[in-house]
Amino acid sequence: MxxxxxxxxxxxxxxxxxxxxxxxxxxxxxxxxxxxxxxxxxxxxxxxxxxxxxxxxxxxxxxxxxxxxxxxxxxxxxxxxxxxxxxxxxxxxxxxxxxxxxxxxxxxxxxxxxxxxxxxxxxxxxxxxxxxxxxxxxxxxxxxxxxxxxxxxxxxxxxxxxxxxxxDTVRHTLMATPETISAGAELDRSFVADYEGSLCISPRYERLVEAVLGTDALLGVEFVYPDPGQEEEAAIAETGLGVYLTVTGGTARDHGLVLGEDLFPSExxxxxxxxxxxxxxxxxxxxxxxxxxxxxxxx
Missing domain, CATH: 3.40.190 (D-Maltodextrin-Binding Protein; domain 2)
Structure with missing residues (x-):
């Protein structure tokens, strides 16, 4: 056998x-x-x-x-x-x-x-x-x-x-406050490439986000992280721009965030x-x- x-x-x-x-x-x-x-x-x-x-x-x-x-x-x-x-x-x-x-x-x-x-x-x-x-x-x-x-x-x-x-599609998604996005702009990879400032992510995903967005797009971008015990969506709302996991996006919207491009499947x-x-x-x-x-x- x-x-x-x-x-x-x-x-x-x-x-x-x-x-x-x-x-x-x-x-x-x-x-x-x-x-x-x-x-x-x-x-x-x-x-x-x-x-x-x-x-x-x-x-x-x-x-x-x-x-x-x-x-x-x-x-x-x-x-x-x-x-x-x-x-x-x-x-x-x-x-x-x-x-x-x-x-x-x-x-x-x-x-x-x-x-x-x-x-x-x-x-x-x-x-x-x-x-x-x-x-x-x-x-x-x-x-x-x-x-x-x-x-x-x-x-x-x-x-x-x-x-x-x-x-089993959960996705790493761009999200931002309405004030961060200029009128008529699309919240996608090209937006990040033109952006300079803070980008809020979960600390464990730093290398993942670098791989997904590419090093060129992150020139001029500084990673910041949620405080201990703070919801990622709440931290992104304070920062203005971030990347986090979404299924329906309901929690992000509850924090006043706009959902942008789905960057990569977390499957x-x-x-x-x-x-x-x-x-x-x-x-x-x-x-x-x-x-x-x-x-x-x-x-």
């Missing part, structure tokens, strides 16, 4: 749910049942961690109830959440399922992209943001979509490449470490990418 193909996935959050949905779409009813089980369990645990739900059982009792020691169902583990008091939080650990006739072993990682970079696995799912933050080269011109990303990865730096995006991506590719991993990769409009053509 062939060995299962290991696939690194996030332990929690939107990228994990997007990965599970893609695995369910490619793997059939059993995979869909597994995906629903894991997603509903982790949403419930998130609600408990945030204090919006309660459970009389202790965290270890819940962990034992959720996990399948025989290996036929999902297993979970505990991590320290970064909320006040650092409560223990139940997150995904591992599971086995079948996709396109091949056994797959899902392995939970805090940052699956790094597991691929260190050659622990050949395939994995993670946020496109992390790829831009870590390995996409900074050049005068920016990137606007996933098709630009692989060309900006230095092959001497990593063997990891993006296979496809999953379309979950399927990635491959080309140096670790085998016939089995390639076959699984094709099955997982099948039917996705944003699948990238091989170089």
């Amino acid at each position: 062939s060995r299962p193909v290991s696939v690194a996935v996030p332990r929690k959050g939107r990228p994990l749910e997007a990965a599970l949905e893609r695995l369910a779409a490619a793997g059939g009813d059993d995979a869909a049942t597994l995906a629903d089980d894991v997603s509903s369990t982790l949403r419930y645990e998130k609600a408990i961690t945030k204090g919006s739900d309660r459970d009389q059982r202790g965290v270890y009792d819940r962990l034992a109830a959720y996990s399948d020691p025989d290996g036929s169902g999902p297993e979970y583990t505990l991590v320290r959440d970064d909320r006040e008091g650092h409560p223990r939080r139940i997150v995904f650990d591992s599971a086995r399922l079948s996709v396109d006739g091949r056994e797959v072993r899902l392995v939970g990682r805090e940052e699956p992209f790094r597991a691929l970079r260190t050659h622990d696995v050949a395939l994995g799912f993670d946020s496109a943001d992390l790829v831009l933050e870590e390995v996409v080269g900074l050049e005068p011109e920016g990137v606007s979509d996933l098709s630009d990303v692989n060309a900006r990865i230095d092959p001497r730096d990593t063997d990891v490449r993006v296979v496809t995006g999953l379309g 979950t991506v399927l990635m491959e470490n080309e140096a670790e590719s085998t016939r089995a991993t390639r076959s699984l990769e094709i099955a997982l990418a099948s039917g996705i409009d944003t699948a990238l053509a091989p170089e």
Whole structure:
């Protein structure tokens, strides 16, 4: 019997749910049942961690109830959440399922992209943001979509490449106060290229924003950041111009901001470490990418 193909996935959050949905779409009813089980369990645990739900059982009792020691169902583990008091939080650990006739072993990682970079696995799912933050080269011109990303990865730096995006579209969006935008101007990349002054971003996204906008557009621009505990949209409203994530843009509008160009999709991506590719991993990769409009053509 062939060995299962290991696939690194996030332990929690939107990228994990997007990965599970893609695995369910490619793997059939059993995979869909597994995906629903894991997603509903982790949403419930998130609600408990945030204090919006309660459970009389202790965290270890819940962990034992959720996990399948025989290996036929999902297993979970505990991590320290970064909320006040650092409560223990139940997150995904591992599971086995079948996709396109091949056994797959899902392995939970805090940052699956790094597991691929260190050659622990050949395939994995993670946020496109992390790829831009870590390995996409900074050049005068920016990137606007996933098709630009692989060309900006230095092959001497990593063997990891993006296979496809999953379309769970949250976007890095330009936003500004009406007073910042001159009459008739479009709030887009060209606006930033002509702009001089402060641009408010979340501190972790500094390199990402540089990669997306390009170094030329940021000449004369100074990055500033929200105060601790301050909402990003509120900080952008104080600054006048910024970049932050949007789904509907409702929060930004509540702060009086105008939404401009969607700069880059903050979506979950399927990635491959080309140096670790085998016939089995390639076959699984094709099955997982099948039917996705944003699948990238091989170089």
